[in-house]
Amino acid sequence: MNEKILIGTNWKMTKTLAEGRDYLRRLIEIKKSLSSKIELFVIPSFPHLYPLKELLQESDIKLGAQTMHWEERGAYTGEVSPLMLEEAGVDLIELGHSERRQYYNENDIDLNKKVKAALQKRITPLLCIGENSVDKARNTGNEKIRKQLKVSLYGLTKEEISNVQIAYEPVWAIGSKGVPASAEYVREQHSNIRHLLIELFDETGEDVPILYGGSVNEQNFESYLNCKNVNGLFIGRSAWDIQSFEKILLTIDKNY
Numbered sequence: 736m737n738e739k740i741l742i743g744t745n746w747k748m749t750k751t752l753a754e755g756r757d758y759l760r761r762l763i764e765i766k767k768s769l770s771s772k773i774e775l776f777v778i779p780s781f782p783h784l785y786p787l788k789e790l791l792q793e794s795d796i797k798l799g800a801q802t803m804h805w806e807e808r809g810a811y812t813g814e815v816s817p818l819m820l821e822e823a824g825v826d827l828i829e830l831g832h833s834e835r836r837q838y839y840n841e842n843d844i845d846l847n848k849k850v851k852a853a854l855q856k857r858i859t860p861l862l863c864i865g866e867n868s869v870d871k872a873r874n875t876g877n878e879k880i881r882k883q884l885k886v887s888l889y890g891l892t893k894e895e896i897s898n899v900q901i902a903y904e905p906v907w908a909i910g911s912k913g914v915p916a917s918a919e920y921v922r923e924q925h926s927n928i929r930h931l932l933i934e935l936f937d938e939t940g941e942d943v944p945i946l947y948g949g950s951v952n953e954q955n956f957e958s959y960l961n962c963k964n965v966n967g968l969f970i971g972r973s974a975w976d977i978q979s980f981e982k983i984l985l986t987i988d989k990n991y
């Protein structure tokens with residue numbers, strides 16, 4: 736089983752380059768004081784990838800991008816390719832975040848192509864999945880999650896799945912209007928996801944990291960990390976403020 740605790744933040748569209756630099760300088764210092772069991776990643780906006788990669792030269796903090804096309808080149812105005820992200824030195828690609836699904840029609844079929852394209856470039860796909868409030872109300876959340884996983888991971892070999900990470904983020908728990916999920920709910924959902932990964936990829940599915948995200952904050956993060964099959968946290972708002980993130984990281988370092 737993966738012994739590492741993966742902790743990352745998706746900056747979404749919230750920071751200028753100057754703010755990103757200040758934040759990252761501080762995070763690099765904090766990371767030096769943490770044990771190596773904590774693996775950290777940050778996911779800034781596209782224009783900041785090159786300058787922030789420079790800053791990260793001496794650090795083992797991983798750098799991610801927020802979305803990606805699956806083709807290397809082509810007439811796809813506004814898109815960024817796996818080749819370009821490889822050139823920028825990106826370690827990780829966030830795919831299928833609920834905001835991308837909701838506002839930009841990112842769908843499971845395309846996500847399957849993106850996952851495969853990322854793996855070809857040795858960029859780790861962080862595949863985001865989760866049911867919305869309607870699914871939850873109608874009790875169809877599990878079907879939604881199963882479909883997301885089965886379609887997005889279709890055709891992957893065992894070797895390939897061992898390089899994929901999953902972020903489970905119930906859509907109703909994300910963002911300023913989100914309602915934090917109970918730890919019990921998170922435990923159950925992560926267990927369901929783990930079972931499906933094992934169903935699809937046999938024993939290799941046991942080692943795929945499953946992160947939890949959605950209104951993770953200083954008050955509730957430990958309750959989630961205490962759940963079996965929660966191998967890390969994917970944090971928005973509570974990590975955008977470096978002081979709040981520092982508190983979370985130091986507590987994890989001390990208690991886990």
Ligand code: 13P
Pocket residue numbers: 745832904908909910911913948949950951969970971972973
């Ligand atoms: P919040 O932690 O702000 O709810 O955002 C979570 C998220 O969307 C991470 O990708």
